[in-house]
Amino acid sequence: AQTARPQGDSAFPADFLWGCATAAYQIEGAAKEDGRGQTNWDVFSHTPGKVANGDTGDVACDSYHRYGDDIVLLKALGVKAYRFSIAWSRIFPDGKGKPNAKGLDYYNRLVDGLLAAGITPHVTMFHWDLPHALPGGWQNRDTSYAFADYAGYTAGKLGDRVGHFMTVNELRCFTDLSYMTGGKAPGLKLPMKEVNQIRHHGVLAHGLGVQAIRAATRAGTQVGIADNPSVFVPAIETPEHIEAVKKAVREENTMFLTAIMEGRYIDSYLTAQGKDAPVVKDSDMKLIGAPLDFLSVNVYTGNTVRADETAPSGYRILPHPGQAPRMPSPWLYVTPEVIYWGMRAISENWKPKGLYISENGCSADDKVAEDGKVYDTDRVMYLRNYLTHLQRATREGIPVKGYFVWSLMDNFEWEDGYSKLFGIHHVDFKTQKRTPKLSADWYRELVRTNRLV
Ligand code: PNW
Numbered sequence: 001a002q003t004a005r006p007q008g009d010s011a012f013p014a015d016f017l018w019g020c021a022t023a024a025y026q027i028e029g030a031a032k033e034d035g036r037g038q039t040n041w042d043v044f045s046h047t048p049g050k051v052a053n054g055d056t057g058d059v060a061c062d063s064y065h066r067y068g069d070d071i072v073l074l075k076a077l078g079v080k081a082y083r084f085s086i087a088w089s090r091i092f093p094d095g096k097g098k099p100n101a102k103g104l105d106y107y108n109r110l111v112d113g114l115l116a117a118g119i120t121p122h123v124t125m126f127h128w129d130l131p132h133a134l135p136g137g138w139q140n141r142d143t144s145y146a147f148a149d150y151a152g153y154t155a156g157k158l159g160d161r162v163g164h165f166m167t168v169n170e171l172r173c174f175t176d177l178s179y180m181t182g183g184k185a186p187g188l189k190l191p192m193k194e195v196n197q198i199r200h201h202g203v204l205a206h207g208l209g210v211q212a213i214r215a216a217t218r219a220g221t222q223v224g225i226a227d228n229p230s231v232f233v234p235a236i237e238t239p240e241h242i243e244a245v246k247k248a249v250r251e252e253n254t255m256f257l258t259a260i261m262e263g264r265y266i267d268s269y270l271t272a273q274g275k276d277a278p279v280v281k282d283s284d285m286k287l288i289g290a291p292l293d294f295l296s297v298n299v300y301t302g303n304t305v306r307a308d309e310t311a312p313s314g315y316r317i318l319p320h321p322g323q324a325p326r327m328p329s330p331w332l333y334v335t336p337e338v339i340y341w342g343m344r345a346i347s348e349n350w351k352p353k354g355l356y357i358s359e360n361g362c363s364a365d366d367k368v369a370e371d372g373k374v375y376d377t378d379r380v381m382y383l384r385n386y387l388t389h390l391q392r393a394t395r396e397g398i399p400v401k402g403y404f405v406w407s408l409m410d411n412f413e414w415e416d417g418y419s420k421l422f423g424i425h426h427v428d429f430k431t432q433k434r435t436p437k438l439s440a441d442w443y444r445e446l447v448r449t450n451r452l453v
Pocket of ligand 1: 023026169170173228298300331359405412414422
C-alpha cells in the first residue's frame with residue numbers, strides 16, 4: 001500500500017518504528033564495577049596519544065547508574081524503541097569461562113525498565129568493546145567462537161523479553177579501522193594478509209553468533225546485524241548511473257555485507273586480494289551466509305558514483321570536492337540522498353526481509369545558550385534532510401521498517417573522545433545532567449506526527 005501514496009505525501013508508514021541508539025562503552029562508565037573485565041578500549045583510551053584530550057569511557061554518561069534517567073528521556077521523546085549494546089566484558093570478564101551474574105543483572109534492569117516504559121529493546125551484542133583477556137583479539141579465530149558462546153548465553157538470558165538481536169556493529173570499524181589504519185583500538189597497522197583474516201573472523205563471528213542466538217531463543221526471535229556498508233549516490237539520476245551505484249554497493253563491500261548476504265566471497269574480491277585472501281574453512285561460508293530476519297544499516301555519508309565504461313569495474317567513485325559541506329567530524333560529508341540510494345541499492349541487490357536504519361545522525365557545532373539550551377539548528381537541518389530522503393524510500397515501497405537516531409545523548413566518541421558530540425540531548429559531563437537540544441524537540445514532533453512538514 002505504500003506505493004499507492006500520492007506523490008509528495010510526507011507521512012511515514014503507520015507502523016514505522018522510531019528509536020534512538022547508543023553503545024555500551026560510549027555511555028555506561030562504571031568501567032571497574034561489579035566485576036566488569038578490562039576491554040581493548042580501556043587499554044587504548046588509557047594509552048597516551050590515542051584518544052583526543054586523553055579522554056576515556058571510565059565514566060562517560062554514567063548510564064550504568066543512570067539508565068533510569070535515559071529511559072525517562074526516551075519516554076519523553078515518545079520513541080517506541082531503544083538500541084543499546086551489551087558489554088561482553090560485564091557478562092564474561094575474561095571473554096569466556098565463568099559468567100558474571102552482576103553484569104547480566106544490569107541488562108536485566110535496563111530491559112525491564114524499558115519494557116515497563118513501553119519501549120522495545122533492540123540489542124547489539126558487540127559494539128567494539130572486546131574483552132582484553134582474549135589472546136590476539138580479532139587476529140585469533142578463537143575470538144569468533146568466544147563471541148558466539150557469549151552471544152548465545154546472553155540471548156538465552158534476555159530472550160524471554162528481547163525480540164531483536166544484532167550480532168555485531170559495523171564490521172569495517174572493528175576490523176579495518178582497528179587493525180589496518182589503526183585509528184581505533186587496538187590501533188594496529190597490519191599487512192593485508194592479516195587484515196583479510198581479521199575481516200574473515202569478523203563475518204565468521206557474526207555467522208556463529210546468528211546460530212548461537214537462534215539456538216538459545218524462542219521461535220520468532222529476530223536476528224540480524226548492524227553494519228555500515230559503503231553506500232553511494234548516483235552522479236545523475238539516470239539508469240546507467242543508478243545501475244553503477246547498485247554495482248558499487250555490491251563490489252565495495254565484498255568482504256563484509258556482500259559475503260553475509262551471498263554466503264561467499266565474490267570473485268572480484270578473491271582476485272584482487274590474490275595470495276592475501278583469507279584462509280577459509282569448509283563450513284564457514286554457509287554460517288556467514290545464513291539468512292537473516294532483518295538487516296540494519298548505519299548510514300552517515302557516501303560518495304558519488306558515476307558509470308564509466310573505461311573503468312575495470314564499470315564505475316568510478318568520485319572524491320568529495322574540497323569545499324563540500326561536512327559536519328565537525330572530518331569524515332562526515334553531508335549527503336542526505338545517500339540514505340535513499342543506499343537503501344534502494346541494498347534492497348535491489350539482496351532483498352532483505354526487513355531493513356532498519358540502526359544509526360544516522362551527526363556531530364554539530366553545539367553551544368549552550370544563555371537559557372541553558374543547545375539550539376543545534378545544524379543538526380536539525382542534517383536530520384530533516386536525511387529523513388526526507390528516507391521518507392522517499394518508504395513511499396516507494398523500499399521495506400525500511402524503522403530508524404534509530406545516533407545518538408540519544410552526547411557520549412564518548414571513540415578516538416575523538418568528547419571533542420565530537422552526536423547527542424540529541426546535551427550531557428553536562430560534570431553533573432551528568434541531560435538536557436534536550438532543539439534536535440530532540442524536533443525529533444519528538446516528528447515521532448508524534450509521523451510525518452515531515
Ligand atoms: C559509528 N566513518 O561509527 C558507530 O557505530 C558509533 O559508535 C559512532 O559513535 C557513530 O558512528 C559516530 O561516529 C562510525 O568514518 C565511525 O565513516 C566512522 C565512520 C562511520 C561510522
